[in-house]
Amino acid sequence: MIAQLAPATAAQLDAADPLAAFRQEFHLPPGPDGQPCAYFCGNSLGLQPKTARAAVEQEFEAWERFGVEGHFQAPSFWMNYHDTLTEAAARVVGALPIEVVVMNSLTVNLHLLLVSFYRPTGSRYRILMEGGAFPSDQYAIESQARLHGLDPAEAIVELVPRPGEYTLRTADIEAKIAELGDSLATILIGGVNYYTGQAFDMAAITRAGHAVGALVGFDLAHAAGNLEMHLHDWDVDFACWCSYKYLNSGPGGTSGAFVHERFAHRPDLVRLAGWWGHDPSERFQMKKGFRPMPGAAGWQLSNAQIFPMAIHRASLELVDRAGGMAALRRKSKQLTAHLETLVRALALPSTQLEIITPADPAQRGCQLSVLVHQRGRELFDYLAAQGIIADWREPNVIRLAPVPLYNSFGDVQRVGEALARFFSEQLVVNS
Ligand SMILES: *Cc1c(COP(=O)(O)O)cnc(C)c1O
Numbered sequence: 001m002i003a004q005l006a007p008a009t010a011a012q013l014d015a016a017d018p019l020a021a022f023r024q025e026f027h028l029p030p031g032p033d034g035q036p037c038a039y040f041c042g043n044s045l046g047l048q049p050k051t052a053r054a055a056v057e058q059e060f061e062a063w064e065r066f067g068v069e070g071h072f073q074a075p076s077f078w079m080n081y082h083d084t085l086t087e088a089a090a091r092v093v094g095a096l097p098i099e100v101v102v103m104n105s106l107t108v109n110l111h112l113l114l115v116s117f118y119r120p121t122g123s124r125y126r127i128l129m130e131g132g133a134f135p136s137d138q139y140a141i142e143s144q145a146r147l148h149g150l151d152p153a154e155a156i157v158e159l160v161p162r163p164g165e166y167t168l169r170t171a172d173i174e175a176k177i178a179e180l181g182d183s184l185a186t187i188l189i190g191g192v193n194y195y196t197g198q199a200f201d202m203a204a205i206t207r208a209g210h211a212v213g214a215l216v217g218f219d220l221a222h223a224a225g226n227l228e229m230h231l232h233d234w235d236v237d238f239a240c241w242c243s244y245k246y247l248n249s250g251p252g253g254t255s256g257a258f259v260h261e262r263f264a265h266r267p268d269l270v271r272l273a274g275w276w277g278h279d280p281s282e283r284f285q286m287k288k289g290f291r292p293m294p295g296a297a298g299w300q301l302s303n304a305q306i307f308p309m310a311i312h313r314a315s316l317e318l319v320d321r322a323g324g325m326a327a328l329r330r331k332s333k334q335l336t337a338h339l340e341t342l343v344r345a346l347a348l349p350s351t352q353l354e355i356i357t358p359a360d361p362a363q364r365g366c367q368l369s370v371l372v373h374q375r376g377r378e379l380f381d382y383l384a385a386q387g388i389i390a391d392w393r394e395p396n397v398i399r400l401a402p403v404p405l406y407n408s409f410g411d412v413q414r415v416g417e418a419l420a421r422f423f424s425e426q427l428v429v430n431s
Pocket residue numbers: 105106107108134136137190194219221222242
């Protein structure tokens with residue numbers, strides 16, 4: 001694959017790209033020279049779809065025109081607004097519609113799901129997570145352990161790579177799960193680690209977790225809109241994700257949650273409840289006694305956040321128009337392979353620069369994390385000055401995420417050439 005890509009020019013690859021036209025559907029921020037930047041930060045905040053503004057304006061107009069009656073009279077029917085997102089969101093993660101709901105924001109959903117799916121009992125009380133997880137996940141899990149009166153240091157088990165390695169081996173994860181055995185209540189791992197870009201084998205982890213009687217969930221913040229997933233078929237118990245990274249739905253945008261179908265008709269499951277998760281046929285009777293809706297919708301708390309949801313709807317439409325995750329992933333693998341080829345062509349010693357993201361395309365999404373041992377910050381600033389927007393993570397990692405909806409092979413070429421210039425200038429300076 002890599003060998004095939006190397007001789008082709010970026011222009012040829014862009015000309016052959018069936019998704020090339022989707023770049024025009026987004027606002028590309030200008031670089032220092034006023035020309036569109038090469039944006040590699042879709043893993044942090046995806047770009048604005050041009051359709052987003054009109055989608056929000058439509059709701060402003062409905063509010064202006066109908067006031068409270070907008071709940072029923074707005075063309076988008078606010079009462080059931082979240083329903084209009086369910087099917088498209090379910091397609092993104094490979095789920096049945098009853099398994100998915102769009103609501104709240106990510107860390108809130110993480111807590112709601114952990115309340116139901118981390119239920120430590122006497123001897124089965126541990127929760128397994130990846131070491132170096134995104135801080136919000138660390139804090140959420142730590143506070144969930146405390147909620148149950150447990151010492152986080154006892155209850156939380158972290159997976160760490162072998163000495164000298166940056167990422168986790170699936171076999172080591174499976175072995176750890178087997179070792180924890182019936183002390184393990186729940187597994188909560190990122191679908192893709194935000195720092196290394198490693199994509200985990202969610203099917204294998206779920207199987208291993210179920211084999212010891214644990215519940216298995218994933219934080220898909222860096223996986224949703226990035227990987228092709230089959231949460232239902234993989235038998236995952238629960239998951240949540242945000243919409244503002246690879247799903248381009250705006251800063252602080254709404255979140256998605258997944259609860260496997262086997263829990264769809266379990267009103268007995270402990271949960272934190274609110275009126276929007278109540279049986280809609282009697283929601284407005286304002287009666288006592290919570291009766292959850294079937295499926296993930298039964299975890300809703302509040303009435304729909306129309307404005308962020310309007311952006312999300314516009315964005316999900318683009319994913320569908322592009323042919324869904326299979327089509328996006330096809331291009332994504334090519335883009336990332338091209339980037340990898342250009343970085344490897346620098347032929348720098350690993351004491352200077354290393355790609356810490358796995359080389360196996362099945363173990364990564366679009367992101368490559370480049371560990372720069374010397375002058376990393378300087379390199380990052382050099383890229384920024386040329387209109388190349390990457391992302392810096394302390395102490396010395398540059399993350400580059402070419403995303404298939406709006407990045408071109410030309411963008412990748414641009415960063416490859418800038419890297420080559422930086423390191424050749426540096427050689428001159430050093431010699
Ligand atoms: C981006 C990200 C978050 C952010 O959480 P919010 O609640 O949306 O602020 C949490 N967890 C992971 C793994 C992330 O990548």
